[in-house]
Amino acid sequence: MEIMTMQSISIVIPTYNSAQILPACLESIREQDYPKDKVEIIIADAGSSDGTVEIARQFTNKVYSNPLKTGEAGKAVGVNHATGEIIALIDSDNILPAKDWLTRMVAPFADPEIAGTEPLYYTHREEDGIITRYCALMGMNDPLCLFMGNYDRMNLITGKWTEMPVDEEELGDYLKVGLDEKKLPTIGANGFLVRKKLLDTCSIKDYLFDIDVVYELVTQGHSKFAKVKTGIIHIFSGSISTFIKKQRRRIKDYGYYEKMGVRKYPWSALSKEKLLKFIVYTIVVFPLVVQVMQGWMQKRDVAWAFHLVACWVTLFVYGWGTVRNIVCAEEEDRSTWGQ
Numbered sequence: 001m002e003i004m005t006m007q008s009i010s011i012v013i014p015t016y017n018s019a020q021i022l023p024a025c026l027e028s029i030r031e032q033d034y035p036k037d038k039v040e041i042i043i044a045d046a047g048s049s050d051g052t053v054e055i056a057r058q059f060t061n062k063v064y065s066n067p068l069k070t071g072e073a074g075k076a077v078g079v080n081h082a083t084g085e086i087i088a089l090i091d092s093d094n095i096l097p098a099k100d101w102l103t104r105m106v107a108p109f110a111d112p113e114i115a116g117t118e119p120l121y122y123t124h125r126e127e128d129g130i131i132t133r134y135c136a137l138m139g140m141n142d143p144l145c146l147f148m149g150n151y152d153r154m155n156l157i158t159g160k161w162t163e164m165p166v167d168e169e170e171l172g173d174y175l176k177v178g179l180d181e182k183k184l185p186t187i188g189a190n191g192f193l194v195r196k197k198l199l200d201t202c203s204i205k206d207y208l209f210d211i212d213v214v215y216e217l218v219t220q221g222h223s224k225f226a227k228v229k230t231g232i233i234h235i236f237s238g239s240i241s242t243f244i245k246k247q248r249r250r251i252k253d254y255g256y257y258e259k260m261g262v263r264k265y266p267w268s269a270l271s272k273e274k275l276l277k278f279i280v281y282t283i284v285v286f287p288l289v290v291q292v293m294q295g296w297m298q299k300r301d302v303a304w305a306f307h308l309v310a311c312w313v314t315l316f317v318y319g320w321g322t323v324r325n326i327v328c329a330e331e332e333d334r335s336t337w338g339q
Contacts, residue, residue, distance in 0.1 A: 007106060008038045010084030010196070014066060014074025016046035018092040019055055021235055026059040028096040034103050042081055044074035052092075068206060070253070075208035079199060087199055089192045089210070095233035096191075097123050105193050108174050108226035115222040116194035116214070118187055120161055120175070121154045123231030129238030133303035134310065137295060141236065142250065143310045144318065145186060146291075147278035148270055152185035156298040157291050161185075161227060175227040181218040182269065187225065188214045191232040198222055203264075207257070212264035240309065247317040255325025282311040 011029060015022060029041060041060040045053050046069040056063050064081055066074040071091070079087055086106060096102070108114045124136040135141045139153035139161065146155065149163030162185040167178035179185070188210025194217075202216045217223075237243070257263050281287040288308050295304045 006035060006038060007086050007109060008084040009034070009040070009086045009088055009102065009106065009193075010078075010082030011039065011041045011088045011090055012044065012075055012078030012082060013041065013090055013092055014044045014046070014071045014078065015048060015052050015056065015092045016066075016069065016071075016074075017048045017050045018052045019048070019050040022052055022055050022092045024095050024235075025090070025092055026056070028101075029090070030059060031099050032096065032102045033099045034106070038084075039102070040082070040084060042078040044077040046070070046074060070207070072207040072209050076204050076206055079196075079204065079208060082196060085196055087194050087196050089189065089194075089208075091190055091234070093235040094190055095235065097231055097233055101230060101232075104173060104230050105191070105228055108171075108176070108228065109193075109195065111176070111224075111226075113224040114176070114226050115198050115217050115224060116187075116192060117174070117226040117228055118152065118192045119190075119230050119232045120227045121229075121231035122190075123233055125233065128233075128235065130303045130306055131238055131240075131243055132234070132236040133301055134306040135234060135236050136231075137299055137301060137303060138307075140186075141234070142247070142314065143307065144275075144278055144314055147281070148274050150184065150186050150270065152187045157295045159298075171226075173229055175229075177225050177227055179214070179218050179223050179225060181215060181223075182266075184211060184215060184218065184265065186211055190234050205262070207262055209257070209263060209265075215265040240313070243310065244313055244317060247314055248321060251318050251321030251325065255321070259325075278311070279315060282315045 013025065026041070040062060043056040043060060043063045044066040045056065045063060046066040053063055062081065064077050066077045075089060086109065105117050108117050122136040122139055124133045137156050138146065139155040140146065140151040145151040146157065152162055154161045164183045164185045165180055169176040192210065198217055199213065201220060202213050285308065288311055292304045292307050
């Protein structure tokens with residue numbers, strides 16, 4: 001690899017009661033073949049009580065407090081302490097699947113036009129739970145994104161990594177893509193790397209919202225990103241109750257922060273017709289079965305069956321959450337959260 005791509009990296013990881021999953025995440029980082037003196041690991045902890053901080057300190061001395069507790073606030077804390085030329089936003093439930101992951105993810109920055117990089121795929125291990133495998137096969141953690149078309153990882157039902165209009169250039173190990181500020185894929189999380197000097201121009205303040213950062217960069221003219229032909233593992237709890245809780249958090253947090261005026265990306269501009277399609281497909285059910293069969297033909301895994309449950313849960317939780325947000329938008333209570 002050319003010396004110009006060997007840039008310093010700050011890996012920012014927000015944590016909160018992550019003791020069960022953090023060791024695998026940090027071990028996968030420690031095993032990277034990227035020069036160790038070029039990598040710093042920054043943990044922003046939201047007050048864990050399960051040994052998360054003790055585990056983190058076995059891998060790094062850069063552990064900071066995140067008093068606002070949310071993952072978005074933790075990312076902001078981490079970025080404020082970062083010294084690297086490249087910021088890598090990695091969650092505590094992410095595992096880097098190969099030792100050359102960082103090397104491949106940083107390589108596209110040799111092109112001065114590239115503002116950020118992100119894996120093209122979610123990957124999974126055979127031993128991972130049904131929901132983790134389902135999300136990897138879908139290329140998303142929220143089935144509504146399938147209908148809206150704004151997902152950002154390879155989806156086996158559609159055979160695409162997004163349905164948003166992007167300019168795409170094939171460059172061997174990655175795709176160089178040009179983004180439209182009005183129709184952005186949900187880029188920015190679970191293994192997103194970005195130039196710190198560009199990130200510093202964004203209005204992050206107390207919270208770093210993934211797609212809002214990408215939206216700001218694109219509106220500033222930094223519209224070129226790389227989708228690297230590698231994956232990242234995103235461990236999702238095998239519990240349906242946890243899936244429900246995460247969907248509830250998404251809709252409640254969106255309403256709360258939208259009313260606070262700290263969100264940037266215009267979600268309201270997304271297609272109402274596609275939203276209606278999601279509602280109709282979920283109520284009728286049969287179209288969802290067809291999607292499951294399409295996915296099964298590409299990869300035979302019983303995890304596809306969770307699609308029906310995921311869509312029904314999402315319809316109910318988002319529907320009820322939208323009503324609650326209109327009446328009284330409030331932040332999700334995270335006092336009992338754990339991973």
